[in-house]
Amino acid sequence: MSGRTPPLGDTTGLWQAVLAAAAGRCQCRGTCGKTHAKDGGRCPTRHGGYARHGTGPVSLLAAAADPDALLLPAHRAAALPKRELTAWCPACHDATRRAAARAQQAASPTAEPDALFAL
Structure with missing residues (x-):
C-alpha cells in the first residue's frame, strides 16, 4: 500500500481522516508497553514505511484511542466517532x-465454584 490508499470498505473517508490527523504516523504513546523514548514518546512507525528490516510496508489502522475500547465487539467499534x-x-x-485484555481479566472477580460441586 503506497501513499494513503484507503483499505477496502472505507467509503466514508474515516480512515483517511484519522491518518491525516495523525500525519500518517502511529499515535501510540507507550500503551503498548514500549516507551518510544528515542522518538519523543511517540511510536515512529509511519504508514507505508517499514517497522523493521525484512518486513513489508506497514499499514496503519484506525481504531479506538482508549485501550479499553479496543476490546469492544467489532460492531460497536465500527460505530465509534472519529474523535474517539x-x-x-x-x-x-x-x-x-493484549495489555487491556490482561488488565480487564485481572480486574474481574474470580468465579466462585458452583455449590453443587463443593466438597
Missing part, C-alpha cells in the same frame, strides 16, 4: 489490546 479513533501500527495496536 486514533492511528495505530499493527504492533502497537496488538500489544495495547
Whole structure:
C-alpha cells in the first residue's frame, strides 16, 4: 500500500481522516508497553514505511484511542466517532489490546465454584 490508499470498505473517508490527523504516523504513546523514548514518546512507525528490516510496508489502522475500547465487539467499534479513533501500527495496536485484555481479566472477580460441586 503506497501513499494513503484507503483499505477496502472505507467509503466514508474515516480512515483517511484519522491518518491525516495523525500525519500518517502511529499515535501510540507507550500503551503498548514500549516507551518510544528515542522518538519523543511517540511510536515512529509511519504508514507505508517499514517497522523493521525484512518486513513489508506497514499499514496503519484506525481504531479506538482508549485501550479499553479496543476490546469492544467489532460492531460497536465500527460505530465509534472519529474523535474517539486514533492511528495505530499493527504492533502497537496488538500489544495495547493484549495489555487491556490482561488488565480487564485481572480486574474481574474470580468465579466462585458452583455449590453443587463443593466438597
